[in-house]
């Protein structure tokens with residue numbers, strides 16, 4: 251699990267607990283996911299390369315910094331949408347692509363229904379946003395599509411990851427670092443993460 255970055259922060263642990271709790275309502279669920287997404291964005295940004303620029307304060311010139319590469323955020327529909335706001339608050343000039351995937355409930359294979367991403371992925375840092383990494387099928391399919399379009403500097407931001415999904419990502423996309431707020435125990439026999447939080451899309455959008 252050498253490409254795994256586990257975010258260790260008491261506020262994140264508090265929020266993951268809120269997200270797991272089946273009594274948490276939709277509004278509180280969205281708010282907690284938003285807060286955790288900020289923490290993940292800040293952790294991921296530690297790896298961004300900077301370029302020195304000159305900046306003029308009201309008093310004198312000094313050295314400043316800009317992020318060297320364009321950032322592209324790619325939420326996986328639907329649940330990934332819940333992470334976009336926080337990432338955009340921290341990286342307001344990011345471009346945003348969208349990938350639509352829905353897991354088949356029986357085969358657990360992702361069914362592809364939408365793809366739209368900015369051009370010039372080869373010059374960007376491409377960050378896939380999806381709260382749940384379960385079998386890893388959706389994440390692997392997302393990076394397959396993005397790399398086919400030129401993405402060569404990729405990262406995955408998720409809220410909860412299962413060992414099965416991390417293993418699959420390590421096998422298929424070993425170059426992609428995974429950032430997660432929790433490493434959970436295992437999948438159950440219908441592909442849900444244990445202990446997990448249930449269906450992230452349904453809990454975010456109130457479609458339970």
Ligand SMILES: O=P(O)(O)OC[C@H]1O[C@H](OP(=O)(O)OP(=O)(O)O)[C@H](O)[C@@H]1O
Nearest residue numbers: 327328329352353384385386387388451
């Ligand atoms: O690692 P995997 O086994 O592929 O599972 C993870 C996927 O399952 C969920 O999406 P879902 O298919 O429920 O779609 P939704 O976001 O529209 O609810 C989740 O948001 C991931 O995209």
Ligand SMILES: O=c1cc[nH]c(=O)[nH]1
Nearest residue numbers: 384442443448449450
């Ligand atoms: O536990 C899981 C697994 C896949 N997708 C979810 O939303 N939750």
Ligand SMILES: [Mg+2]
Nearest residue numbers: 449450451452
């Ligand atoms: Mg779902």
